[in-house]
Amino acid sequence: MKFLSYIVxxxxxxxxxxxxxxxxxxxxxxxxxxxxxxxxxxxPSYNVSxxxxxxxxxxxxxxxxxxxxxxxxxxxxxxxxxxxxxxxxHHTHIVSHGVDGALGTRNAQPLHNMAFMKxxxxxxxxxxxxxxxIIPITAEVEMNESFSSIIKKLEERPEYVKLFSExxxxxxxxxxxxxxxxxxxxxxxxxxxxxxDKIERNEGSVFTEQEAAGFELFxxxxxxxxxxxxxTDQSYRNNGLSVDPQYNDLGRKRVTxxxxxxxxxxxxxxxxxELTFPYMHDGRLKTLNDVLDHYSxxxxxxxxxxxxxxxTDTSLGILMTDLEKEQIIAFLxxxxxxNFVADSRFSEF
Amino acid sequence: MKKIILIIAAFLIxxxxxNDDNNNGxxxxxxxxxxxxxxxxxxxxxxxxxxxxxxYTNGSNETxxxxxxxxxxxxxxxITSTGEEFKYPVAxxxxxxxxxxxxxxxxxxxxxxxxxxxxxxFGFGVxxxxxxxxxxxxxxxxxxxENGMLWAWAxxxxxxxxEGTYNTIGSTTSNDFILHVGSHGANLDNYxxxxxxxxxxxxxxxxTTPNVSINxxxxxxxxSINTHSLEVKSDVQVDPVNAPIIAENVSTMFSITxxxx
Numbered sequence: 001m002k003f004l005s006y007i008v009x010x011x012x013x014x015x016x017x018x019x020x021x022x023x024x025x026x027x028x029x030x031x032x033x034x035x036x037x038x039x040x041x042x043x044p045s046y047n048v049s050x051x052x053x054x055x056x057x058x059x060x061x062x063x064x065x066x067x068x069x070x071x072x073x074x075x076x077x078x079x080x081x082x083x084x085x086x087x088x089x090h091h092t093h094i095v096s097h098g099v100d101g102a103l104g105t106r107n108a109q110p111l112h113n114m115a116f117m118k119x120x121x122x123x124x125x126x127x128x129x130x131x132x133x134i135i136p137i138t139a140e141v142e143m144n145e146s147f148s149s150i151i152k153k154l155e156e157r158p159e160y161v162k163l164f165s166e167x168x169x170x171x172x173x174x175x176x177x178x179x180x181x182x183x184x185x186x187x188x189x190x191x192x193x194x195x196x197d198k199i200e201r202n203e204g205s206v207f208t209e210q211e212a213a214g215f216e217l218f219x220x221x222x223x224x225x226x227x228x229x230x231x232t233d234q235s236y237r238n239n240g241l242s243v244d245p246q247y248n249d250l251g252r253k254r255v256t257x258x259x260x261x262x263x264x265x266x267x268x269x270x271x272x273x274e275l276t277f278p279y280m281h282d283g284r285l286k287t288l289n290d291v292l293d294h295y296s297x298x299x300x301x302x303x304x305x306x307x308x309x310x311x312t313d314t315s316l317g318i319l320m321t322d323l324e325k326e327q328i329i330a331f332l333x334x335x336x337x338x339n340f341v342a343d344s345r346f347s348e349f
Numbered sequence: 350m351k352k353i354i355l356i357i358a359a360f361l362i363x364x365x366x367x368n369d370d371n372n373n374g375x376x377x378x379x380x381x382x383x384x385x386x387x388x389x390x391x392x393x394x395x396x397x398x399x400x401x402x403x404x405y406t407n408g409s410n411e412t413x414x415x416x417x418x419x420x421x422x423x424x425x426x427x428i429t430s431t432g433e434e435f436k437y438p439v440a441x442x443x444x445x446x447x448x449x450x451x452x453x454x455x456x457x458x459x460x461x462x463x464x465x466x467x468x469x470x471f472g473f474g475v476x477x478x479x480x481x482x483x484x485x486x487x488x489x490x491x492x493x494x495e496n497g498m499l500w501a502w503a504x505x506x507x508x509x510x511x512e513g514t515y516n517t518i519g520s521t522t523s524n525d526f527i528l529h530v531g532s533h534g535a536n537l538d539n540y541x542x543x544x545x546x547x548x549x550x551x552x553x554x555x556x557t558t559p560n561v562s563i564n565x566x567x568x569x570x571x572x573s574i575n576t577h578s579l580e581v582k583s584d585v586q587v588d589p590v591n592a593p594i595i596a597e598n599v600s601t602m603f604s605i606t607x608x609x610x
Contacts, residue, residue: 123534125500125504125533125534126504127504127534127535131504134490134499138494138501139501139502146491146494147494148491174487174488175487176486176487176488255533255534255587256533257533257537258589
């Protein structure tokens with residue numbers, strides 16, 4: 001009889017531990033991560049306070065990023081096309097690869113400084129970082145999976161049940177938490193430790209003569225679009241690439257439906273540009289030399305060609321000598337952040 | 350004796366865990382809550398639409414048959430005569446109405462404060478300004494996905510999926526029509542909110558099961574503030590001209606036909 005009373009007392013003690021009571025120990029075990037805005041960076045577009053990265057949330061996001069179960073074939077994870085060594089691009093792959101050898105139509109973009117970007121993908125089809133992963137996850141030619149199926153697959157894995165419960169107060173495996181964890185991982189991927197950054201922040205580095213000349217040229221010839229310390233004004237522009245009939249990619253028009261947006265693509269950041277070849281939305285240009293050759297004498301006119309490329313003498317493009325191109329490329333290489341691509345926090349293994 | 354103790358214990362344990370999230374501030378003044386069912390009927394000329402055999406004629410004299418009708422209802426708010434608003438929790442406030450699925454046309458709401466309400470407000474689609482910022486809204490993704498309400502190439506929702514076949518006057522060949530309305534990108538926002546007066550007072554009480562009947566006059570998708578002719582545009586998907594026209598029409602198609610307390 002006494003024994004029974006003990007049980008009753010014990011049950012009382014445990015029965016009422018609500019989630020709120022658990023909250024305190026969870027925070028202790030799951031400390032917030034410091035999201036630091038580099039001194040030479042603008043304020044982030046991502047509202048970090050609404051999804052503050054935590055140790056467990058970040059760990060979960062990273063695990064999901066490299067998780068093949070997010071794809072229908074169990075293999076093609078986010079990290080499959082976004083490889084850290086190449087600033088999270090698909091090195092040498094012209095267009096993205098998906099399940100069962102499917103080919104996408106666009107080049108996988110690098111992932112860095114995502115917290116500072118307003119819209120995502122080459123045409124701005126995602127207006128928030130939390131939404132972006134929906135596109136590659138559900139696209140037939142990419143990961144070809146559904147959220148309902150992913151949730152089911154993750155629920156079967158004890159390690160995920162544990163991680164979700166540690167990372168989120170409501171402890172649930174659901175699409176909201178999957179997307180939030182991925183964002184926590186991605187917003188921490190800040191690349192701000194290149195030679196250029198060290199010079200901009202007066203940390204002791206100096207440009208070589210060639211790089212300094214390249215920087216001056218860059219400012220006058222490129223920085224109207226590749227603006228600011230992120231090296232993009234985040235606008236959509238037609239930069240005079242001929243239309244590849246294989247894809248006939250509408251560009252920004254696919255999102256807005258507006259004729260004026262036909263064949264316009266997001267101005268990409270140039271950070272780590274040395275590593276993220278091939279270039280352009282469809283990966284058609286292999287080297288930085290090819291890119292500058294395109295800008296100096298490879299452009300094709302069309303109704304939506306950006307006016308910035310139309311010269312008063314009716315020629316198209318940006319005038320550059322071979323020497324100037326070399327100098328600009330030397331400058332662009334100062335945007336490579338070796339610490340970022342080697343940062344073990346973001347590595348799969 | 351043992352049994353009794355066990356029963357008491359079990360009872361106390363159950364009782365002691367009653368969720369008290371609904372108590373605002375934990376004062377002694379206990380607020381009571383009730384439930385509400387919203388019944389949606391999709392009609393044309395006051396008759397429930399028929400996906401199998403229905404043949405309808407729009408204002409542009411085009412006859413059409415409907416194969417699929419789905420739309421998203423969200424952000425439900427109940428308003429009292431003094432203007433006080435009860436906002437249903439955003440995370441639980443996204444619903445897919447699918448004409449082909451009876452259960453989807455009955456929305457059950459719970460934990461509504463006891464009150465007399467005279468107006469209802471709800472949204473058509475997903476409010477971009479709230480999504481995905483407000484907690485929980487991303488959890489609508491699986492439902493939308495299963496029902497083909499996500500744009501395949503983008504990260505946004507289709508608010509309306511209205512498909513079928515149509516004939517123009519004097520023509521015997523029928524063509525498909527596809528009307529998809531949603532927001533895409535940051536520029537095109539087709540989300541609409543409607544505030545509608547209730548024909549009689551809705552009184553929410555703890556033990557009752559009140560019901561509000563909402564009629565959606567589907568003919569208004571073609572003919573209302575604007576006229577949409579299928580011959581002019583039968584395929585509306587990412588359409589900055591026609592999608593807003595249809596979204597405006599949709600915002601006029603709802604009315605409350607009955608309140609039962």
